[in-house]
Each structure stands twice: as structure tokens, then as C-alpha cells.
Amino acid sequence: MSANRTVSRRRFVGGLTTTLGSISLASDSALWAQRGVATETAAPTTGSPAANGPTDEYDSFAKLAGNENPWGPPDSVVQAMQGAFKYANRYGYPDGAIVNAIAQHHGVKPESILLGAGSSELLNVVGLTFLQDGKKVVGVDPTYVSVYQHATSLKSAAIRVPLLSDYRQDIPALIQAIRRNHREVGFLFFCNPNNPTGLVVPKQEVRQLLDAIPEDVPVLIDEAYHHFVDDPAYATSVPYVLEGRPVIITRTFSKISGLAGMRLGYAVTTPELVQRMRPLMTGSINAVVKWGGVAALKDSAAQERVKRMTMVQRLKTTKQLLSLGYSAIPSECNFFMLHIRRPVVPVIEEFRSKGVLVGRPFPPMLEHLRVSIGTEEEMRRFMVAFKEIMAV
Numbered sequence: 001m002s003a004n005r006t007v008s009r010r011r012f013v014g015g016l017t018t019t020l021g022s023i024s025l026a027s028d029s030a031l032w033a034q035r036g037v038a039t040e041t042a043a044p045t046t047g048s049p050a051a052n053g054p055t056d057e058y059d060s061f062a063k064l065a066g067n068e069n070p071w072g073p074p075d076s077v078v079q080a081m082q083g084a085f086k087y088a089n090r091y092g093y094p095d096g097a098i099v100n101a102i103a104q105h106h107g108v109k110p111e112s113i114l115l116g117a118g119s120s121e122l123l124n125v126v127g128l129t130f131l132q133d134g135k136k137v138v139g140v141d142p143t144y145v146s147v148y149q150h151a152t153s154l155k156s157a158a159i160r161v162p163l164l165s166d167y168r169q170d171i172p173a174l175i176q177a178i179r180r181n182h183r184e185v186g187f188l189f190f191c192n193p194n195n196p197t198g199l200v201v202p203k204q205e206v207r208q209l210l211d212a213i214p215e216d217v218p219v220l221i222d223e224a225y226h227h228f229v230d231d232p233a234y235a236t237s238v239p240y241v242l243e244g245r246p247v248i249i250t251r252t253f254s255k256i257s258g259l260a261g262m263r264l265g266y267a268v269t270t271p272e273l274v275q276r277m278r279p280l281m282t283g284s285i286n287a288v289v290k291w292g293g294v295a296a297l298k299d300s301a302a303q304e305r306v307k308r309m310t311m312v313q314r315l316k317t318t319k320q321l322l323s324l325g326y327s328a329i330p331s332e333c334n335f336f337m338l339h340i341r342r343p344v345v346p347v348i349e350e351f352r353s354k355g356v357l358v359g360r361p362f363p364p365m366l367e368h369l370r371v372s373i374g375t376e377e378e379m380r381r382f383m384v385a386f387k388e389i390m391a392v
């Protein structure tokens with residue numbers, strides 16, 4: 001893989017003027033969604049472009065579009081969920097003490113935990129909480145776009161800072177954007193590691209960022225892919241919550257634990273922010289997944305296994321691609337961004353026609369293809385299709 005992490009801090013797209021302006025959301029993802037292609041969890045019940053079709057069709061696809069865990073939940077989690085079905089007919093039921101389990105896992109008080117129907121619900125509730133009165137969200141572009149889409153739906157907007165030319169998040173530009181627009185800023189959003197690039201913001205840069213922005217600016221840090229990271233320069237930002245900063249960390253059981261279809265995520269934040277956000281939650285988490293979540297937290301061996309299998313497939317596939325002359329951004333996640341050196345939109349369609357679902361376009365990276373890590377067989381199918389499509 002081409003790992004050019006040392007290139008200059010020249011902007012990847014656009015200049016500082018655009019960076020610091022207040023830019024309302026482009027409708028790229030919305031347009032793509034209209035064409036029948038959902039963002040990862042823009043519509044969790046549909047989940048992927050094939051999800052509305054017949055079941056057989058869905059099952060037949062190699063699903064490398066949604067950054068899911070292709071192996072599904074481990075036995076320990078399935079068993080815990082099966083055991084919880086006896087509560088299917090109840091409103092109030094034992095929930096496995098899921099909140100306490102999460103709090104213990106992070107060394108925080110239970111008052112610091114807020115459960116959501118997937119981390120998506122929490123991302124939306126942060127928007128609902130902090131984007132009142134014309135406030136805007138600040139973050140990089142491209143990133144996990146659902147936060148910006150939700151801002152648009154709230155008649156708010158995003159102040160988007162382009163990635164650097166090596167696809168890292170531009171911390172000085174984020175700081176500047178927040179300082180310049182302080183009164184307008186509802187919250188800062190960043191995804192660590194970032195989707196779609198798979199790159200981390202190193203812990204020193206997170207500190208630099210948090211120390212440099214005004215203390216009253218809430219910060220939403222999406223750690224959906226935390227468990228896949230190997231880079232020692234990365235660390236979770238949960239300790240900032242313990243310092244009492246207005247930081248909200250979101251995590252999900254959808255990725256490492258293979259529970260995307262069951263919908264469970266959580267936020268770790270200060271008890272004060274939990275209190276502000278809680279009234280806006282829908283309370284739509286089911287009994288079964290709560291027990292699944294408790295079991296998933298305990299099964300660190302299964303998490304390690306998924307991480308290892310993911311890395312094996314990522315390395316194998318990116319090596320094959322490199323030998324064909326194609327480089328990927330060096331990802332720390334269960335997906336990678338491949339530079340295909342041609343417009344990605346028709347390529348995505350071609351993959352689909354060959355039974356392989358790959359990631360949607362991520363403007364302005366329109367010559368990059370995001371490929372989620374699938375099973376060995378799915379990656380084999382991806383490589384066969386890739387060679388046919390690219391004629392290599």
C-alpha cells in the first residue's frame with residue numbers, strides 16, 4: 001500500500017477560504033440515496049442497496065458496502081440473545097445490567113452512559129441537542145456523512161474542513177474553523193478512525209485539538225471502528241470524559257461484535273450531557289440485543305479474532321491490488337479506500353452487476369472505491385470482479 005503520510009499539509013481539496021466559510025451540505029449523498037444506495041446506516045432497516053429486493057438476491061451478493069462484520073456475532077452473543085427471547089413479550093424485563101457493564105468496561109459511572117438503537121441514534125441526538133438556534137456542526141470532509149445529513153434535515157448546516165492531501169484530518173484548520181465561527185458552532189464532530197479513509201487522528205493531535213478550542217464547544221468523537229485499530233499513536237478519547245470536558249464518545253456493537261441488524265450503540269459522556277440528551281432518545285432498544293451487548297463486551301477473545309481475521313483479509317487483498325498496480329490508503333479499519341484512478345460511480349455499478357456490493361462514492365474522492373472487508377470468499381469474488389472490470 002502507498003503510505004505517504006509525510007506529504008505536505010497542502011490541502012487535499014479546496015483552500016482555507018472554503019474551509020472556514022459556512023458551507024451548507026452538498027446533496028451528494030442524498031442524490032446517491034435517491035438512486036437506491038443507502039449510506040452505511042442512513043436507513044438501518046434497509047441497510048444496503050440490495051436489502052429491498054428478494055431475500056435470495058440479497059443473500060447472493062458479496063456485501064462489501066456497509067463496513068459490517070461478515071462473520072456475524074460470536075456464539076457467546078447468539079446464546080445470550082437466544083436466552084433473552086423469553087422476555088420478548090415484556091415491557092419491563094431484566095436487561096443484563098447492560099449500562100453497568102458498559103460503565104465498568106470504561107471505568108466511568110453508569111450516569112455517564114447513554115444507550116442508543118445503534119450509535120446512529122446517538123449521533124442524531126447530539127445533533128438534536130446542540131444544533132438549535134442556527135448552530136452548525138464543524139468537521140472534516142469526507143467523513144461519516146450521516147451527521148451532516150442530519151444537520152441538513154434540522155435546517156442546520158456543516159462547516160466542512162477538507163482533508164489534507166494525504167487524507168489525514170486537518171487539526172489546525174479545524175481549530176481555526178471553530179475559533180473563527182465560535183458563536184455559530186453547535187458542536188465539533190470527528191470520526192476516529194475516520195470513515196471512509198480508515199486513518200486515525202493520533203492521540204497527541206486529539207489533545208492539541210481539544211486544548212485549543214473554546215471550553216464550551218461540545219465535541220462528538222465517533223469511535224465506531226475503535227476495535228480494529230493497531231496503530232499505537234491512537235487512543236480512545238474516553239479519558240477526556242473523565243476530565244469533565246464536554247466530550248461525547250460514541251461506540252457501536254455493529255462492527256466488531258457483528259450486531260448491525262440488532263441496533264445497539266452507546267455514548268460515554270458527562271452525566272450532565274447524558275441528562276440533556278436522554279429526553280430526546282426514542283427508547284427503541286430491544287431486550288434481545290441488550291443481552292447480546294453484555295455478552296459481546298465480555299467476549300474479548302471473539303473481538304480479537306474478528307480483528308485478526310479482518311486484518312488478514314485486508315492485508316491479503318491490498319497486497320494483491322498493489323501487485324496489480326493499485327494502492328490503498330493505509331487503513332486501520334474493516335474497510336479500505338482504493339485509488340482506482342478512474343471515476344468510481346460506473347465502477348460501483350459494474351461491481352453490482354457482478355454480484356459484489358461495494359461502498360458508495362465519497363465526494364470529492366471520486367476516483368476512490370471504498371471496499372469493506374468481507375469473508376475470504378467474498379474477497380475472492382471481489383478480486384475476480386476487480387480484474388474483470390479494470391481489465392488487469
Ligand SMILES: Cc1ncc(COP(=O)(O)O)c(C=O)c1O
Pocket residue numbers: 040041066067117118119120121144191195222224225251252253254260264265
Ligand atoms: C463512522 C460510523 N459511525 C457510526 C456508524 C453507525 O453505526 P450504528 O448505527 O450501526 O451503530 C457507522 C456505520 O457504518 C459508521 O461508519
